[in-house]
Amino acid sequence: MKYVVILGDGMADYPIGELGGKTPLQYAHTPNMDLLATYGEIGLVKTVPPGFPPGSDVANLAVLGYDPGVYYSGRSPLEAVSMGIQLADDEVAFRCNLVTLSDEEDYQDKIMLDYSAGEIDTAGAALLINELQSKLGRPELRFFPGISYRHLMVWQGGQTECVLTPPHDISDRKITSHLPAGPGAEVLIDLMRKSAEILKDHPVNLNRTARGMRPATSIWFWGQGKKPSLTSFYKKYGLTGSVISAVDLIRGLGLCAGLEVVLVEGATGNIHTNFAGKARAALDELRRGKDFVYVHVEAPDEAGHQGDLPIKIKAIEEIDEKVLGIILKGLAEFADYRIMVLPDHPTPLSLKTHTAEPVPYVMMKRGQLLQPDMPPRTYNEETAALEGTLFPEGHLLMNHFIKNK
Numbered sequence: 001m002k003y004v005v006i007l008g009d010g011m012a013d014y015p016i017g018e019l020g021g022k023t024p025l026q027y028a029h030t031p032n033m034d035l036l037a038t039y040g041e042i043g044l045v046k047t048v049p050p051g052f053p054p055g056s057d058v059a060n061l062a063v064l065g066y067d068p069g070v071y072y073s074g075r076s077p078l079e080a081v082s083m084g085i086q087l088a089d090d091e092v093a094f095r096c097n098l099v100t101l102s103d104e105e106d107y108q109d110k111i112m113l114d115y116s117a118g119e120i121d122t123a124g125a126a127l128l129i130n131e132l133q134s135k136l137g138r139p140e141l142r143f144f145p146g147i148s149y150r151h152l153m154v155w156q157g158g159q160t161e162c163v164l165t166p167p168h169d170i171s172d173r174k175i176t177s178h179l180p181a182g183p184g185a186e187v188l189i190d191l192m193r194k195s196a197e198i199l200k201d202h203p204v205n206l207n208r209t210a211r212g213m214r215p216a217t218s219i220w221f222w223g224q225g226k227k228p229s230l231t232s233f234y235k236k237y238g239l240t241g242s243v244i245s246a247v248d249l250i251r252g253l254g255l256c257a258g259l260e261v262v263l264v265e266g267a268t269g270n271i272h273t274n275f276a277g278k279a280r281a282a283l284d285e286l287r288r289g290k291d292f293v294y295v296h297v298e299a300p301d302e303a304g305h306q307g308d309l310p311i312k313i314k315a316i317e318e319i320d321e322k323v324l325g326i327i328l329k330g331l332a333e334f335a336d337y338r339i340m341v342l343p344d345h346p347t348p349l350s351l352k353t354h355t356a357e358p359v360p361y362v363m364m365k366r367g368q369l370l371q372p373d374m375p376p377r378t379y380n381e382e383t384a385a386l387e388g389t390l391f392p393e394g395h396l397l398m399n400h401f402i403k404n405k
Contacts, residue, residue, distance in 0.1 A: 004282060042361070
């Protein structure tokens with residue numbers, strides 16, 4: 001038996017007037033997802049438990065079958081694992097976004113214009129983070145470049161109790177009431193203020209501004225935590241597996257679960273990602289003998305954070321055609337398989353951030369396609385709510401997917 005999970009990050013949404021009261025999932029052309037809904041099982045799953053932030057870290061942890069109440073230790077440590085950063089027991093990792101803030105003189109009066117600094121390119125971002133390491137780094141505080149706007153800071157002896165706000169939660173809002181608060185806040189705020197001075201006239205930013213692109217005007221800390229410890233996916237389910245993603249968070253989660261990380265050329269984490277390349281890589285992993293493949297696609301989430309309706313619809317359609325479509329055709333060569341498609345959480349365009357409502361899942365096994373013609377169903381939030389089962393504990397869905405043969 002082969003198992004494939006396709007995770008469309010942030011695909012779920014609210015009804016939109018511009019779409020005649022439909023959600024992007026309802027509006028998008030998704031014949032392959034609808035095929036799964038027609039012949040397979042559809043329902044809702046609550047991936048974010050009560051009391052947890054509705055982040056991709058918590059939600060993907062649950063989708064992979066791990067109870068966040070037992071295993072969650074923060075977002076950034078998972079990213080650190082992917083980046084090859086070894087955390088000591090007394091070290092705390094912080095996500096360090098490069099962001100674009102408005103140009104008010106007083107730092108606290110600035111507005112969060114862009115949580116991604118215009119989706120800054122990885123090479124330019126690395127130069128900025130290396131400059132901050134040179135100017136602000138010290139033995140107990142180290143900066144590490146990542147991908148695009150996503151970077152890390154590791155603080156030996158740092159605080160995990162500091163209250164931090166994800167920058168994508170405060171798009172177009174003044175940062176005053178969202179600056180770090182609590183233990184260690186003064187250190188973090190000082191670093192953020194100093195970063196604004198250092199980055200202001202950096203050649204990378206001057207070049208971006210000259211080209212009409214948003215500069216990275218500051219760093220922003222969030223998602224702190226200490227090194228995680230997960231039971232291996234193989235020990236839980238008896239399956240070997242791989243994870244395919246463009247973002248360090250999901251790669252790190254896969255590594256912590258003992259899954260192999262597969263890098264795909266052109267995988268970017270946005271709408272320009274190599275959708276088809278991810279699908280082909282997933283099939284290659286199954287041909288190499290892997291039992292399970294987890295394919296994560298970030299593009300719908302990025303569009304949701306940007307409030308970009310056309311791009312979110314396009315991202316959903318690209319997943320349907322170039323990821324699910326290719327994988328479904330390739331799975332025909334295997335004797336038996338199960339496949340599941342779902343988001344990790346909603347990223348409503350109207351809010352530009354994550355929410356914790358249940359999301360629609362759909363799963364199908366090969367034999368179900370041999371059934372007589374079935375009444376057509378579409379894959380979306382409404383169908384899942386009206387016709388499907390609800391999994392109130394998200395981490396139980398994986399067990400159902402794998403063992404409900």
